[in-house]
Amino acid sequence: MGTLRAVGFDLDGTLFDHRGSARAGASAFLGGLGLDVTEAALDAWFAAEDEQFERWRSGEISFQEQRRKRLRSVLPPLGIDVPGDDVGLDALFEDYVRAYRASWRAFPDALPLLHHLRSRGFRLGVLTNGTEEQQRDKLVRTGLDGAFDVVCTSERIGFQKPDSRAFVTLADELGVDPADCLFVGDNPAHDIAGARAAGMRAVLVDPAAGLRDVVLEEVARTRGVRHDLGREERDDHAGERAQPDE
Known part of the structure; x- marks a missing residue:
């Protein structure tokens, strides 16, 4: 060498x-949607993040699409309806980004x-x-x-x-x-x-x-x-x- x-x-x-910042951001985001922020809910959030970010990293989907897929996979099982269009999904994800950024x-x-x-x-x-x-x-x-x-x-x-x-x-x-x-x-x-x-x-x-x-x-x-x-x-x-x- x-x-x-x-x-x-x-x-x-x-x-x-990242994980500490994202946990605080996700807790604030999910709580703002009226959800009970349980460990199961946070585990689902991070499982989706890991899966979809890796799909973006490998070039399978775009950066914005990995964000949209995270919302589509996590929120409906928790009882939250998500927007049906990309513009609405992007706006919703920005609510999370603001909470995440505040916790950096x-x-x-x-x-x-x-x-x-x-x-x-x-x-x-x-x-x-x-x-x-x-x-x-x-x-x-x-x-x-x-x-x-x-x-x-x-x-x-x-x-x-x-x-x-x-x-x-x-x-x-x-x-x-x-x-x-x-x-x-x-x-x-x-x-x-x-x-x-x-x-x-x-x-x-x-x-x-x-x-x-x-x-x-x-x-x-x-x-x-x-x-x-x-x-x-x-x-x-x-x-x-x-x-x-x-």
């Missing part, structure tokens, strides 16, 4: 607390981690499956936007994760070889397998359990140093430890 010069990040579920938040240690990496001279980038407008809006509203050198949305670059070309594009825009980049994400297939197929190092994270230390440990490991509570020091025994994936 090359010399670590850049760190790329997934956005939703890695830096941005980053994971608590996301920004401190990014500032720490930047202070160490790393170039930083985001690679996210999503639309240019919404994903950039998330970065701005959560205060994460100023931390990055590059923001690659699938809509803009024309490739969806886990396509290795998406990761190569991120490296190109960061001005580094893929071998010189570590990618951080929460999805084993879309983030980790995709990054490694492109020749990057990759680390799987669970931000709900803590993001900063996991990433800094991986950065330290690839640079042959020991990370200890925010400090890095030379590790004379680096050669005795497990080497990064290649």
Whole structure:
């Protein structure tokens, strides 16, 4: 592997607390329709989101259509009639988007981690499956936007994760070889397998359990140093430890 010069990040579920934000937004949206917001109702909402977003990601349906299908599949079984036309469905979904946007938040240690990496001279980038407008809006509203050198949305670059070309594009825009980049994400297939197929190092994270230390440990490991509570020091025994994936 090359010399670590850049760190790329997934956005939703890695830096941005999508599930927490969406849960709060869905609760407000469904409650506004007069529904009792039960765990079963929220489970149905997220099951539809996962299914239809994946259909959009794979190119099977449009971004707007995946939103419409979510409403059609979730609301009628809960006793809510949905508009019969696309304009009405789009307007209804915007009610959810407003509630979702009002609940947007980053994971608590996301920004401190990014500032720490930047202070160490790393170039930083985001690679996210999503639309240019919404994903950039998330970065701005959560205060994460100023931390990055590059923001690659699938809509803009024309490739969806886990396509290795998406990761190569991120490296190109960061001005580094893929071998010189570590990618951080929460999805084993879309983030980790995709990054490694492109020749990057990759680390799987669970931000709900803590993001900063996991990433800094991986950065330290690839640079042959020991990370200890925010400090890095030379590790004379680096050669005795497990080497990064290649």
